[in-house]
Amino acid sequence: MSSQRTVRPRAIFLDIDGTYADHGLAPEAHVEAVRTARRNGHLVFVCTGRPLSMVPGHILAAGFDGVITGAGARVEMDGEVLKDSRFEPDVAARIVETLDVHNAAYILEAPEALHGRTGVDRRLREVLGPVFAGRPQHDGVLSTDVDPLEDILGPMQYSDDLRSVSFAKISCFDSPVPLTGLMHHFGPEVGLIPSSLSALGDRAGEIYMAGTHKAVGIQVVEQRLGLKREDIVAIGDSANDIEMLEYAGTGIAVEGGHPGVLAVADRVTPGPAGNGVALAFAELGLLT
Incomplete structure (x- = not known):
């Protein structure tokens, strides 16, 4: 009797610049990886240091389950703003x-x-x-x-x-x-x-x-959806990604990224030119 391997649903949080895209350019493999993972029952979120006003529509067009912007200052899901912090x-x-x-x-x-x-x-x-x-x-x-x-x-x-x-x-x-x-x-x-x-x-x-970073935004989503921390995956390359990779059950750094990101990562993947997000998704079993 043959058995079908199942993978528990994951929640993946993707940095944009240097991770999902290179200066606004997302490779086709990354777009398709996001869509395939979501079809397979996983959740995929943008988690960027950019403010929402600076996130291009063509990036979001791939389809995401929510958007964390301002490095954790703002969280939106299904059209509902769950967090919007500003300086006093x-x-x-x-x-x-x-x-x-x-x-x-x-x-x-x-x-x-x-x-x-x-x-x-x-x-x-x-x-x-x-x-x-x-x-x-x-x-x-x-x-x-x-x-x-x-x-x-x-x-x-x-x-x-x-x-x-x-x-x-x-x-x-x-x-x-x-x-x-x-x-x-x-x-x-x-x-x-x-x-x-x-x-x-x-x-x-x-x-x-101070005290606001991407992991704070992830925690808002985690609490809203009842996620398990071990099922959270984060992929990033810059200094503002350190906390989210530390917090995630699986933290993935981009090759050549900030030393602090590489130091806390569980694994490493290529940058956008090497379709690194798609490769990481495949290695985690999110695409099958």
């Missing part, structure tokens, strides 16, 4: 004032939009243009042209005074002084991790609400 207004104003005094180029990240000071787009083009130069822009799978710089600047709204803006995270791309030297101005409610664009060095980074 006094803390937000203090951060903005400090960055402005030091002439930093930054973006305030909110689910509704990205916010920047008037003219910051010109400075970002100068700083990021060389970083993105020569990277592919055509997505043959989705038949769309993706400009990584416009991917950032597209959702931007500009103002001369950002002190009253509500936001969950800040991406700083260019500071005349290392960001670590500004942390004492921000206060204990604020954390800092390196930018995923490592070429920008210590004058760039992501400023976030």
